[in-house]
Amino acid sequence: MIKIGRSEVRISMVIKLAGAFCAFLIGAGFATGQEIMQYFTNYGIGKAIGVMTINALLGAWTSAAVMNLGNESKDVQGLECYKNLCGKYVGTLLSWFVPLFMFLTLMTMMAGFGSTFNQVFGGPEWLGSLILAVVVTLVVLLGLASVIDTIGFIGPTIIVVTMVMAIGVIAKHGVDFANWNHYITTHDVLLASSSWVMAGILYALWNIVMCLPFMSAMGSKAKNKTEVVTGVVLGNVLFAAGGLCLVLAEGSQIDLIADISVPALAMAQSLSPILGVIYAVVLALAIFTTAVPLMWSVAARLTKEKTMKFAIVCVIIAVLGFFGSYLPFETLVNIVTPAVGYVGLIGWLFIIWRDIKLVKAALEKRRLPMPKDGE
Numbered sequence: 001m002i003k004i005g006r007s008e009v010r011i012s013m014v015i016k017l018a019g020a021f022c023a024f025l026i027g028a029g030f031a032t033g034q035e036i037m038q039y040f041t042n043y044g045i046g047k048a049i050g051v052m053t054i055n056a057l058l059g060a061w062t063s064a065a066v067m068n069l070g071n072e073s074k075d076v077q078g079l080e081c082y083k084n085l086c087g088k089y090v091g092t093l094l095s096w097f098v099p100l101f102m103f104l105t106l107m108t109m110m111a112g113f114g115s116t117f118n119q120v121f122g123g124p125e126w127l128g129s130l131i132l133a134v135v136v137t138l139v140v141l142l143g144l145a146s147v148i149d150t151i152g153f154i155g156p157t158i159i160v161v162t163m164v165m166a167i168g169v170i171a172k173h174g175v176d177f178a179n180w181n182h183y184i185t186t187h188d189v190l191l192a193s194s195s196w197v198m199a200g201i202l203y204a205l206w207n208i209v210m211c212l213p214f215m216s217a218m219g220s221k222a223k224n225k226t227e228v229v230t231g232v233v234l235g236n237v238l239f240a241a242g243g244l245c246l247v248l249a250e251g252s253q254i255d256l257i258a259d260i261s262v263p264a265l266a267m268a269q270s271l272s273p274i275l276g277v278i279y280a281v282v283l284a285l286a287i288f289t290t291a292v293p294l295m296w297s298v299a300a301r302l303t304k305e306k307t308m309k310f311a312i313v314c315v316i317i318a319v320l321g322f323f324g325s326y327l328p329f330e331t332l333v334n335i336v337t338p339a340v341g342y343v344g345l346i347g348w349l350f351i352i353w354r355d356i357k358l359v360k361a362a363l364e365k366r367r368l369p370m371p372k373d374g375e
Contacts, residue, residue, distance in 0.1 A: 009227050017231025019156050020293075021063065021215070022238050031158060031286030032112050033250055033257070033264030036243060038334060039203050041250040042189040044181050047196040048247050052240060054200025058348075060236045062204060063215060065351045067228040070216030081216035086350045094346070098212070099298045101340045103317065106298070108336055109291040110325035113284065115261045120280040129325040132284075133318040136291045140314050143305050154289050159242040161282045162264070165275065166245035169267045173252045180251040189258065192338050202341030205348055212347065213297040261328075295321075 002009050030036060040048040066081070073084050082098070083091035110129040117128025183189075192199040249267055250257060256270075257263035265283055269276030295317055296305070303309045 008223065009230055010223060013223065013227050014231045014234060015156075017067070017228065018235035018238065019154070021232060021235030022156060022159055022242075030243070030246075031162060031264060031283045032116065032262040033246060033267070034112070034261065036246050037250060037258070037263060038190045039192045039199050040243065040247045041254065042184050042191055043196045043199065044184055045177055045247070045251060048251075049244075051196050051200040051203065052243060052247075054197065055204045056236050056240050058201060058204035059239075060232055062348060062351055063236075064229050064232045065355065066212050066215045067232060068225050069354075073216075081212050084216075085212070085347065085354065090346070090350070094343075095301065098343070099301045101336070101343065102294050102298050103321065104324075104336045105340065106291055106294040106317070106321045107324035107327070109287050109294065110321050111327060112262075113287045113291075114325055116265060116280060116283050116287070119262050119265055120277070126322075126326070129322050132287065132291060133322045136288065136295055137314050137318045139292050140296045140299065141306075141311055154285050156238060158282055158286045158289070159238045161279065162242050163245045165264070165268045165271070165279055166242075166249035168271050168275070169249040170245070170252055172271065175248055175252045177251070180254055183254050183258065187258065190334050192334070192341075202338050202344070205341045205344030213300065217300075 002011065040051050043051060066085070069084055070081060073080060082095040085091065086094060110132050111125075113132040114125030114127075114129040117123055117131070118125045192202060246264065250263060253263075253267055253270070257266050260266045262283070265276065265279055268279035295314060298317055299305070299310055299313045302313050
Protein backbone atom coordinates (compact mmCIF):
# COMPACT_ATOMS: atom_id res chain seq x y z
CA MET A 1 0.00 0.00 0.00
CA ILE A 2 1.24 3.47 -0.90
CA LYS A 3 0.01 6.96 -0.17
CA ILE A 4 -0.90 9.33 -3.02
CA GLY A 5 -1.76 12.75 -1.68
CA ARG A 6 -4.06 12.14 1.28
CA SER A 7 -5.36 8.78 0.04
CA GLU A 8 -4.03 5.29 0.70
CA VAL A 9 -3.83 3.20 -2.47
CA ARG A 10 -3.60 -0.59 -2.60
CA ILE A 11 -1.18 -1.60 -5.36
CA SER A 12 -2.95 -4.95 -5.79
CA MET A 13 -6.30 -3.24 -6.39
CA VAL A 14 -4.78 -0.73 -8.85
CA ILE A 15 -3.29 -3.62 -10.85
CA LYS A 16 -6.60 -5.50 -10.75
CA LEU A 17 -8.55 -2.45 -11.93
CA ALA A 18 -6.02 -1.66 -14.69
CA GLY A 19 -5.91 -5.30 -15.75
CA ALA A 20 -9.69 -5.68 -15.80
CA PHE A 21 -9.97 -2.37 -17.68
CA CYS A 22 -7.51 -3.56 -20.35
CA ALA A 23 -9.04 -7.00 -20.54
CA PHE A 24 -12.54 -5.65 -21.14
CA LEU A 25 -11.35 -3.25 -23.86
CA ILE A 26 -9.13 -5.76 -25.67
CA GLY A 27 -11.62 -8.44 -26.66
CA ALA A 28 -11.98 -10.03 -30.08
CA GLY A 29 -11.70 -6.76 -32.02
CA PHE A 30 -8.38 -5.59 -30.55
CA ALA A 31 -6.45 -8.83 -30.17
CA THR A 32 -7.47 -10.16 -33.59
CA GLY A 33 -6.26 -6.88 -35.07
CA GLN A 34 -9.55 -6.34 -36.93
CA GLU A 35 -10.75 -3.51 -34.69
CA ILE A 36 -7.31 -1.87 -34.81
CA MET A 37 -7.38 -2.07 -38.62
CA GLN A 38 -10.74 -0.29 -38.91
CA TYR A 39 -10.20 2.35 -36.22
CA PHE A 40 -6.48 3.09 -36.61
CA THR A 41 -4.34 1.37 -39.26
CA ASN A 42 -6.60 2.01 -42.26
CA TYR A 43 -6.37 5.78 -41.67
CA GLY A 44 -2.56 5.87 -41.99
CA ILE A 45 0.04 6.53 -39.31
CA GLY A 46 -0.62 10.25 -38.77
CA LYS A 47 -4.36 9.95 -38.36
CA ALA A 48 -3.95 6.70 -36.40
CA ILE A 49 -1.93 8.56 -33.76
CA GLY A 50 -4.62 11.24 -33.74
CA VAL A 51 -7.33 8.63 -33.19
CA MET A 52 -5.25 7.07 -30.41
CA THR A 53 -4.74 10.40 -28.66
CA ILE A 54 -8.44 11.25 -28.72
CA ASN A 55 -9.30 7.77 -27.48
CA ALA A 56 -6.73 7.88 -24.64
CA LEU A 57 -7.83 11.26 -23.30
CA LEU A 58 -11.56 10.78 -23.72
CA GLY A 59 -11.41 7.13 -22.65
CA ALA A 60 -9.53 7.91 -19.43
CA TRP A 61 -11.94 10.71 -18.57
CA THR A 62 -15.13 8.72 -19.17
CA SER A 63 -13.84 5.52 -17.55
CA ALA A 64 -12.68 7.34 -14.42
CA ALA A 65 -16.04 9.13 -14.21
CA VAL A 66 -17.95 5.85 -14.43
CA MET A 67 -15.77 4.05 -11.87
CA ASN A 68 -15.94 7.02 -9.50
CA LEU A 69 -19.71 6.95 -9.80
CA GLY A 70 -19.69 3.29 -8.83
CA ASN A 71 -17.32 4.02 -5.95
CA GLU A 72 -19.64 6.72 -4.61
CA SER A 73 -22.87 4.75 -4.99
CA LYS A 74 -21.41 1.33 -4.03
CA ASP A 75 -23.57 -0.17 -6.76
CA VAL A 76 -21.98 -3.63 -6.61
CA GLN A 77 -24.07 -5.06 -9.48
CA GLY A 78 -23.97 -1.96 -11.69
CA LEU A 79 -27.76 -2.00 -11.94
CA GLU A 80 -28.28 1.65 -11.00
CA CYS A 81 -25.35 3.10 -12.96
CA TYR A 82 -27.49 4.50 -15.79
CA LYS A 83 -29.94 6.19 -13.41
CA ASN A 84 -27.07 7.51 -11.29
CA LEU A 85 -25.49 9.06 -14.38
CA CYS A 86 -28.44 10.05 -16.58
CA GLY A 87 -31.34 10.41 -14.17
CA LYS A 88 -34.51 8.34 -13.83
CA TYR A 89 -36.05 8.56 -17.32
CA VAL A 90 -33.05 8.54 -19.68
CA GLY A 91 -31.24 6.17 -17.30
CA THR A 92 -34.13 3.69 -17.32
CA LEU A 93 -34.26 3.79 -21.13
CA LEU A 94 -30.51 3.15 -21.43
CA SER A 95 -30.57 0.45 -18.76
CA TRP A 96 -32.76 -1.65 -21.07
CA PHE A 97 -31.43 -0.45 -24.42
CA VAL A 98 -27.72 -0.90 -23.71
CA PRO A 99 -27.87 -4.61 -22.76
CA LEU A 100 -29.06 -5.25 -26.32
CA PHE A 101 -25.82 -3.72 -27.65
CA MET A 102 -23.86 -5.72 -25.09
CA PHE A 103 -25.48 -8.87 -26.36
CA LEU A 104 -24.63 -7.93 -29.96
CA THR A 105 -21.01 -7.36 -28.91
CA LEU A 106 -21.00 -10.75 -27.17
CA MET A 107 -22.06 -12.21 -30.53
CA THR A 108 -19.02 -10.46 -32.04
CA MET A 109 -16.76 -12.10 -29.45
CA MET A 110 -18.17 -15.53 -30.27
CA ALA A 111 -17.79 -14.93 -34.01
CA GLY A 112 -14.18 -13.79 -33.45
CA PHE A 113 -13.40 -16.90 -31.44
CA GLY A 114 -14.93 -19.04 -34.17
CA SER A 115 -12.80 -17.32 -36.85
CA THR A 116 -9.66 -17.83 -34.73
CA PHE A 117 -10.48 -21.49 -34.14
CA ASN A 118 -10.94 -22.01 -37.88
CA GLN A 119 -7.76 -20.13 -38.83
CA VAL A 120 -5.55 -22.00 -36.33
CA PHE A 121 -6.99 -25.51 -36.21
CA GLY A 122 -8.98 -25.66 -39.43
CA GLY A 123 -12.04 -26.72 -37.47
CA PRO A 124 -15.56 -25.40 -38.05
CA GLU A 125 -16.23 -21.90 -36.77
CA TRP A 126 -19.38 -22.99 -34.97
CA LEU A 127 -17.35 -25.33 -32.74
CA GLY A 128 -15.08 -22.49 -31.62
CA SER A 129 -18.09 -20.31 -30.84
CA LEU A 130 -19.68 -23.15 -28.87
CA ILE A 131 -16.54 -23.70 -26.78
CA LEU A 132 -16.42 -20.01 -25.84
CA ALA A 133 -20.12 -19.94 -24.97
CA VAL A 134 -19.75 -22.85 -22.55
CA VAL A 135 -16.58 -21.63 -20.80
CA VAL A 136 -17.82 -18.04 -20.43
CA THR A 137 -21.11 -19.21 -18.95
CA LEU A 138 -19.33 -21.33 -16.34
CA VAL A 139 -17.08 -18.44 -15.22
CA VAL A 140 -19.93 -15.91 -15.06
CA LEU A 141 -21.89 -18.22 -12.79
CA LEU A 142 -19.09 -17.87 -10.19
CA GLY A 143 -19.96 -14.17 -9.66
CA LEU A 144 -18.43 -10.70 -10.08
CA ALA A 145 -15.49 -11.18 -7.70
CA SER A 146 -14.30 -14.21 -9.64
CA VAL A 147 -14.74 -12.34 -12.93
CA ILE A 148 -12.56 -9.40 -11.80
CA ASP A 149 -9.87 -11.68 -10.33
CA THR A 150 -9.76 -13.80 -13.49
CA ILE A 151 -9.63 -11.12 -16.17
CA GLY A 152 -7.59 -8.68 -14.05
CA PHE A 153 -4.65 -11.09 -14.21
CA ILE A 154 -5.08 -12.00 -17.87
CA GLY A 155 -5.43 -8.44 -19.21
CA PRO A 156 -1.81 -7.19 -18.75
CA THR A 157 -0.48 -10.54 -19.97
CA ILE A 158 -2.38 -10.17 -23.25
CA ILE A 159 -1.02 -6.65 -23.78
CA VAL A 160 2.58 -7.75 -23.19
CA VAL A 161 2.39 -10.75 -25.55
CA THR A 162 0.67 -8.64 -28.22
CA MET A 163 3.42 -6.02 -27.97
CA VAL A 164 6.16 -8.67 -28.22
CA MET A 165 4.54 -10.14 -31.34
CA ALA A 166 4.05 -6.72 -32.94
CA ILE A 167 7.61 -5.59 -32.18
CA GLY A 168 8.87 -8.84 -33.72
CA VAL A 169 6.96 -8.12 -36.93
CA ILE A 170 8.27 -4.54 -37.06
CA ALA A 171 11.85 -5.67 -36.42
CA LYS A 172 11.66 -8.32 -39.15
CA HIS A 173 9.90 -6.37 -41.89
CA GLY A 174 10.34 -2.71 -40.94
CA VAL A 175 7.60 -0.15 -41.65
CA ASP A 176 7.24 1.16 -45.20
CA PHE A 177 5.06 4.21 -44.59
CA ALA A 178 4.88 5.03 -48.31
CA ASN A 179 3.54 1.57 -49.15
CA TRP A 180 1.14 1.77 -46.21
CA ASN A 181 -0.28 5.10 -47.38
CA HIS A 182 -0.44 3.94 -51.01
CA TYR A 183 -2.45 0.86 -50.07
CA ILE A 184 -5.09 2.63 -48.00
CA THR A 185 -5.58 5.31 -50.67
CA THR A 186 -5.88 2.88 -53.59
CA HIS A 187 -7.98 0.15 -51.97
CA ASP A 188 -11.49 0.05 -50.53
CA VAL A 189 -10.60 -0.47 -46.85
CA LEU A 190 -13.09 -0.75 -43.99
CA LEU A 191 -13.22 2.39 -41.80
CA ALA A 192 -15.11 2.91 -38.56
CA SER A 193 -16.08 6.40 -39.75
CA SER A 194 -15.38 8.69 -42.69
CA SER A 195 -13.77 11.05 -40.15
CA TRP A 196 -10.72 9.98 -38.13
CA VAL A 197 -11.72 12.44 -35.38
CA MET A 198 -15.13 10.80 -35.08
CA ALA A 199 -13.43 7.38 -35.10
CA GLY A 200 -11.43 8.40 -32.00
CA ILE A 201 -14.54 9.70 -30.26
CA LEU A 202 -16.60 6.60 -31.14
CA TYR A 203 -13.87 4.24 -29.95
CA ALA A 204 -13.69 5.98 -26.58
CA LEU A 205 -17.44 6.29 -26.17
CA TRP A 206 -17.83 2.58 -26.75
CA ASN A 207 -16.57 2.35 -23.16
CA ILE A 208 -19.51 4.32 -21.80
CA VAL A 209 -22.09 2.02 -23.32
CA MET A 210 -20.42 -1.36 -23.07
CA CYS A 211 -18.37 -0.93 -19.91
CA LEU A 212 -20.62 1.23 -17.76
CA PRO A 213 -22.32 -1.46 -15.61
CA PHE A 214 -19.16 -3.54 -15.21
CA MET A 215 -16.86 -0.56 -14.58
CA SER A 216 -19.35 0.95 -12.15
CA ALA A 217 -19.38 -2.35 -10.26
CA MET A 218 -15.56 -2.48 -10.35
CA GLY A 219 -15.40 1.05 -8.97
CA SER A 220 -17.52 -0.06 -6.01
CA LYS A 221 -14.70 -2.44 -5.02
CA ALA A 222 -12.11 0.36 -4.83
CA LYS A 223 -11.24 1.94 -1.48
CA ASN A 224 -11.31 5.51 -2.77
CA LYS A 225 -11.32 7.64 -5.93
CA THR A 226 -7.54 7.77 -6.06
CA GLU A 227 -7.40 3.99 -6.50
CA VAL A 228 -9.95 4.29 -9.32
CA VAL A 229 -8.12 7.06 -11.19
CA THR A 230 -4.71 5.39 -10.79
CA GLY A 231 -6.07 2.09 -12.11
CA VAL A 232 -7.72 3.77 -15.10
CA VAL A 233 -4.60 5.77 -16.00
CA LEU A 234 -2.39 2.67 -15.81
CA GLY A 235 -4.91 0.69 -17.87
CA ASN A 236 -5.02 3.39 -20.55
CA VAL A 237 -1.22 3.57 -20.77
CA LEU A 238 -0.96 -0.20 -21.24
CA PHE A 239 -3.77 -0.23 -23.80
CA ALA A 240 -2.29 2.65 -25.81
CA ALA A 241 1.19 1.08 -25.84
CA GLY A 242 -0.16 -2.24 -27.09
CA GLY A 243 -2.38 -0.50 -29.64
CA LEU A 244 0.47 1.58 -31.11
CA CYS A 245 2.70 -1.47 -31.55
CA LEU A 246 -0.12 -3.36 -33.26
CA VAL A 247 -0.89 -0.43 -35.59
CA LEU A 248 2.75 -0.21 -36.73
CA ALA A 249 2.94 -3.98 -37.24
CA GLU A 250 -0.25 -4.00 -39.33
CA GLY A 251 0.97 -1.04 -41.36
CA SER A 252 4.17 -2.92 -42.19
CA GLN A 253 2.18 -5.87 -43.55
CA ILE A 254 -1.00 -4.15 -44.74
CA ASP A 255 -0.88 -5.48 -48.32
CA LEU A 256 -0.74 -9.06 -46.99
CA ILE A 257 -3.23 -8.95 -44.10
CA ALA A 258 -5.86 -6.40 -45.17
CA ASP A 259 -8.34 -9.05 -46.33
CA ILE A 260 -7.77 -11.49 -43.44
CA SER A 261 -10.39 -11.73 -40.66
CA VAL A 262 -7.73 -12.22 -37.95
CA PRO A 263 -4.70 -10.17 -39.14
CA ALA A 264 -2.80 -10.24 -35.83
CA LEU A 265 -2.78 -14.04 -35.80
CA ALA A 266 -1.57 -14.12 -39.41
CA MET A 267 1.36 -11.87 -38.46
CA ALA A 268 2.26 -14.08 -35.50
CA GLN A 269 2.18 -17.18 -37.74
CA SER A 270 4.44 -15.45 -40.28
CA LEU A 271 7.10 -15.02 -37.59
CA SER A 272 7.00 -18.58 -36.28
CA PRO A 273 4.51 -21.47 -36.20
CA ILE A 274 5.15 -21.81 -32.46
CA LEU A 275 4.48 -18.09 -31.92
CA GLY A 276 1.34 -18.54 -33.97
CA VAL A 277 0.08 -21.18 -31.55
CA ILE A 278 1.05 -19.06 -28.53
CA TYR A 279 -0.72 -16.04 -29.96
CA ALA A 280 -3.78 -18.15 -30.73
CA VAL A 281 -3.98 -18.99 -27.02
CA VAL A 282 -3.53 -15.31 -26.11
CA LEU A 283 -6.21 -14.37 -28.62
CA ALA A 284 -8.60 -16.89 -27.10
CA LEU A 285 -7.93 -15.38 -23.67
CA ALA A 286 -8.46 -11.85 -25.01
CA ILE A 287 -11.86 -12.76 -26.42
CA PHE A 288 -12.72 -14.59 -23.23
CA THR A 289 -11.87 -11.60 -21.01
CA THR A 290 -14.36 -9.38 -22.84
CA ALA A 291 -17.06 -12.00 -23.33
CA VAL A 292 -17.18 -12.78 -19.59
CA PRO A 293 -18.04 -9.27 -18.30
CA LEU A 294 -20.39 -8.73 -21.25
CA MET A 295 -22.45 -11.79 -20.34
CA TRP A 296 -22.30 -10.86 -16.65
CA SER A 297 -23.54 -7.31 -17.38
CA VAL A 298 -26.50 -8.49 -19.47
CA ALA A 299 -27.50 -11.21 -17.00
CA ALA A 300 -27.07 -8.95 -13.96
CA ARG A 301 -29.40 -6.41 -15.58
CA LEU A 302 -32.13 -9.04 -15.73
CA THR A 303 -31.73 -10.80 -12.39
CA LYS A 304 -29.55 -11.12 -9.27
CA GLU A 305 -26.34 -13.12 -9.61
CA LYS A 306 -25.74 -16.48 -7.93
CA THR A 307 -29.38 -17.53 -8.23
CA MET A 308 -31.05 -20.22 -10.31
CA LYS A 309 -32.75 -17.55 -12.42
CA PHE A 310 -29.34 -15.97 -13.10
CA ALA A 311 -28.00 -19.33 -14.29
CA ILE A 312 -30.97 -19.85 -16.62
CA VAL A 313 -30.58 -16.34 -18.07
CA CYS A 314 -26.86 -16.97 -18.70
CA VAL A 315 -27.62 -20.19 -20.57
CA ILE A 316 -30.24 -18.43 -22.72
CA ILE A 317 -27.78 -15.61 -23.52
CA ALA A 318 -25.12 -18.17 -24.47
CA VAL A 319 -27.47 -20.05 -26.79
CA LEU A 320 -28.74 -16.91 -28.54
CA GLY A 321 -25.22 -15.53 -28.84
CA PHE A 322 -23.99 -18.79 -30.33
CA PHE A 323 -26.55 -18.74 -33.14
CA GLY A 324 -25.98 -15.01 -33.73
CA SER A 325 -22.24 -15.62 -34.16
CA TYR A 326 -22.89 -17.18 -37.59
CA LEU A 327 -22.72 -13.64 -39.05
CA PRO A 328 -19.28 -12.73 -40.54
CA PHE A 329 -16.89 -11.44 -37.85
CA GLU A 330 -15.51 -8.42 -39.76
CA THR A 331 -19.05 -7.34 -40.67
CA LEU A 332 -20.15 -7.49 -37.03
CA VAL A 333 -17.15 -5.39 -35.95
CA ASN A 334 -17.86 -2.76 -38.63
CA ILE A 335 -21.54 -2.42 -37.73
CA VAL A 336 -21.86 -3.03 -33.98
CA THR A 337 -18.90 -1.09 -32.58
CA PRO A 338 -19.57 2.29 -34.30
CA ALA A 339 -23.30 2.01 -33.51
CA VAL A 340 -22.48 1.50 -29.83
CA GLY A 341 -20.19 4.54 -29.95
CA TYR A 342 -22.97 6.79 -31.26
CA VAL A 343 -25.23 5.72 -28.39
CA GLY A 344 -22.32 6.51 -26.06
CA LEU A 345 -22.57 10.18 -27.10
CA ILE A 346 -25.64 10.40 -24.86
CA GLY A 347 -23.70 9.07 -21.87
CA TRP A 348 -20.83 11.45 -22.60
CA LEU A 349 -23.13 14.48 -22.46
CA PHE A 350 -24.36 13.38 -19.04
CA ILE A 351 -20.79 12.85 -17.83
CA ILE A 352 -19.93 16.40 -18.92
CA TRP A 353 -22.99 17.74 -17.08
CA ARG A 354 -22.20 15.71 -13.95
CA ASP A 355 -18.58 16.87 -13.94
CA ILE A 356 -19.74 20.48 -14.19
CA LYS A 357 -21.95 19.91 -11.15
CA LEU A 358 -19.08 18.17 -9.33
CA VAL A 359 -16.79 21.15 -9.89
CA LYS A 360 -19.51 23.50 -8.71
CA ALA A 361 -20.14 21.31 -5.64
CA ALA A 362 -16.41 21.20 -4.86
CA LEU A 363 -16.24 24.98 -5.01
CA GLU A 364 -19.15 25.07 -2.60
CA LYS A 365 -17.48 22.31 -0.53
CA ARG A 366 -20.36 19.86 -0.57
CA ARG A 367 -20.93 16.32 -1.86
CA LEU A 368 -23.01 15.72 -5.00
CA PRO A 369 -25.97 13.42 -4.07
CA MET A 370 -27.08 10.35 -6.03
CA PRO A 371 -30.36 10.81 -7.97
CA LYS A 372 -33.45 9.57 -6.15
CA ASP A 373 -36.05 7.33 -7.78
CA GLY A 374 -38.44 10.18 -8.21
CA GLU A 375 -35.90 12.44 -9.96
